[in-house]
Amino acid sequence: MPKISSKGKLMPESPIRKLTPYSESAKKKGLKVYHLNIGQPDIKTPKVAINAVKNITLDILEYSHSAGFESYRTKLSQYYKHQNVNVDFEDIIITSGGSEALLFALGTTMDQGDELIVHEPFYANYNAFSVASGVTVIPVTSTIETGFALPSVDAFEKMITPKTKAILICNPGNPTGYMYSEEEMMRLAALVKKHDLFLISDEVYREFTYDGDVHYSIMNIKGIEDHAIMIDSVSKRFSMCGARIGCMVSKNKEIMSTAMKFAQARLSPPTIEQIASEAALDTPKSYFDEVITEYKDRRDTLISELNKIEGVIVTKPKGAFYCIAQLPIDNADDFAQWLLEKYQLNGETVMIAPAAGFYSTPGIGLNQVRIAYVLKKEDLISAVQILKEGLSIYNSKQKSALLHI
Amino acid sequence: MPKISSKGKLMPESPIRKLTPYSESAKKKGLKVYHLNIGQPDIKTPKVAINAVKNITLDILEYSHSAGFESYRTKLSQYYKHQNVNVDFEDIIITSGGSEALLFALGTTMDQGDELIVHEPFYANYNAFSVASGVTVIPVTSTIETGFALPSVDAFEKMITPKTKAILICNPGNPTGYMYSEEEMMRLAALVKKHDLFLISDEVYREFTYDGDVHYSIMNIKGIEDHAIMIDSVSKRFSMCGARIGCMVSKNKEIMSTAMKFAQARLSPPTIEQIASEAALDTPKSYFDEVITEYKDRRDTLISELNKIEGVIVTKPKGAFYCIAQLPIDNADDFAQWLLEKYQLNGETVMIAPAAGFYSTPGIGLNQVRIAYVLKKEDLISAVQILKEGLSIYNSKQKSALLHI
Secondary structure (H helix, E strand, O other): OOOOOHHHHHOOOOOOHHHHHHHHHHHHOOOEEEEOOOOOOOOOOOHHHHHHHHOOOOOOOOOOOOOOOHHHHHHHHHHHHHOOOOOOHHHEEEEOHHHHHHHHHHHHHOOOOOEEEEEEOOOOHHHHHHHHOOOEEEEEEOOHHHOOOOOOHHHHHHHOOOOEEEEEEEOOOOOOOOOOOHHHHHHHHHHHHHHOOEEEEEOOOOOOEOOOOOOOOHHHOOOOOOOEEEEEEOOOOOOOHHHOOEEEEOOOHHHHHHHHHHHHHOOOOOHHHHHHHHHHOOOOHHHHHHHHHHHHHHHHHHHHHHHOOOOOEEOOOOEOOEEEEEOOOOOHHHHHHHHHHOOOEOOEEEEOEEHHHHOOOOOOOOOEEEEEOOOOHHHHHHHHHHHHHHHHHHHHHHHHHHHHO | OOOOOHHHHHOOOOOOHHHHHHHHHHHHOOOEEEEOOOOOOOOOOOHHHHHHHHOOOOOOOOOOOOOOOHHHHHHHHHHHHHOOOOOOHHHEEEEOHHHHHHHHHHHHHOOOOOEEEEEEOOOOHHHHHHHHOOOEEEEEEOOHHHOOOOOOHHHHHOOOOOOEEEEEEEOOOOOOOOOOOHHHHHHHHHHHHHHOOEEEEEOOOOOOEOOOOOOOOHHHOOOOOOOEEEEEEOOOOOOOHHHOOEEEEOOOHHHHHHHHHHHHHOOOOOHHHHHHHHHHOOOOHHHHHHHHHHHHHHHHHHHHHHHOOOOOEEOOOOEOOEEEEEOOOOOHHHHHHHHHHOOOEOOEEEEOEEHHHHOOOOOOOOOEEEEEOOOOHHHHHHHHHHHHHHHHHHHHHHHHHHHHO
């Protein structure tokens, strides 16, 4: 039998995949499982997007332009301009999700064995895309104690080698909810200019900012136009995760013409979902006001409930809809499995994402979990209550097991 | 300014991309351009697929399973069974087009510098996907004189090195329209068994076969279940190129679980287009009967018209909707540009795809073009007439230019 590739072996599994069978059997036993583990919002997709799909007038479902419909790219550039991000339609390539945009960005800028510095904890799939692209991830670690703030320039500079080609950030961040300040962005900008690196910024959560903080895009930084590559997506913005429509944005003409060769090879992004995404740009501001009020409310509820649990450390996220919580346990993998396999509170339990998969450095984050606040407030309250009771029983069992040794 | 990757530089451009500006200016001058260069059919998408889109009842456009909706995979496996291809839904991963399926297949089986043997001329984007995956294409050349039949086993064996991991075929073939006989498939099967290689077969044109020839899938070959990976797509089958829905199919469990890690990283294929593709499986047989009659008619018309031109060599394609034609010229790139830039017949001209981009061996196919028969019969007749007159004028101009030197 022929062998699979080393690359295939190296590809990481999803951090929650091994938990899925336990979640499925819990459900088969009749338990209700609160999913704190996933980033699939329960917010409705804007009607204007759904209606555009219902009203399509196509006879032939044809390819679009490899860079996406020009009408969509033009409207998207106007949307960015309203956000004070000054880009033209030529600076945008529409992709199959933010995922493909990141693959194009890595393929365009990095070769086999090149190094990508990433601020950890980070979105777990950055590891997968790096392996798929032959790129080595070099983590720069931030800690829960500092609220996952950007590490010092020194910490980054120590990691730079002749193989370093780019720094990748997610802003606001999945899984931390951290949002970079203007000052931090300027520090990163100075760093990539000094060392002639690319700065890739995943900004798919740009609208989800709370407490009046203003999101600062890399596309707004003067002097790094040739360094900056923005990754974006409609998935979270319009609760359209299934559309798989994203984009890669850069003012660097050589980057964009090279990325176009990757785009042409796969012909085009999906046509109907582009029509939906273009229509979604007409979503009224009131939709976002409501959604952001809802998420803020959920965040405040979640953090306040988590803070009631003894031994839990959590930082209030400034944006996106995740937080990292440190639990009074040793092994979040074991605890997450135990919750699904052996625990219930009145017929209910919770599924959480162990955070180790969001770090590249081995052995970090073993007692942390990522919690997504994409559930209704009352569900979040119930879920955290289960977590609290569960923690107490799990820890007393651990203790009693130790006593019996 | 930071540098783009060597991979990015190596990525090939689309063989027709440099002609696009000439086609656009021809249209701006008011000329009608017959597009013989593209594989976008003018056939209508089945109503059942379009209606499924119009009738969606979603409130939230959610992710699907990373392998695609189970309902779709199940129905697709039934569809294959009707075609005597015995696969279960677990053997199928739904992808963003055949393109992503091929990327998953290459990533799962091949590492940087590994070698992929491809029967040339081949679909030009195989080069691009290989570069993107760090894979080296090793061509085995077939010739127009033999109708692009499979070269001898010897020709393949000569190319096999310790780095060879797979053989890739397209059946029926783009750009040749060649369809492998059962005997040829058995030869390939014996070869991959003997050398423990994977056999990747792109079968997106499986329905488009003429003259009563039966398509022979690699999934039907006993004894190579662990070697065989099939690439498929709805694009041509249902004239749904813009759906970007394809699939990767294999009975090899290790291959599929590894490919799933690539699939999970990019989360899911597009949701609405999957709904359309699932519905398309209910397309009545009469649709295919009509479409295949239409293509057969177009093929016969095209070949008979091309054969009327002196000096043109062309083989009747057995499947798909392309042919390679050898023209009485030296440089198809120059001729194709001349047709768009300097020629017209009663306000009309044609766009053809120079065939060199479909070869990996440099210097081959310079006097060949790929012609797609995706236009109506009367348009094909007009287009070939323009080609004929154009050839005659182009060649007399070349001759007179030579005389003036």
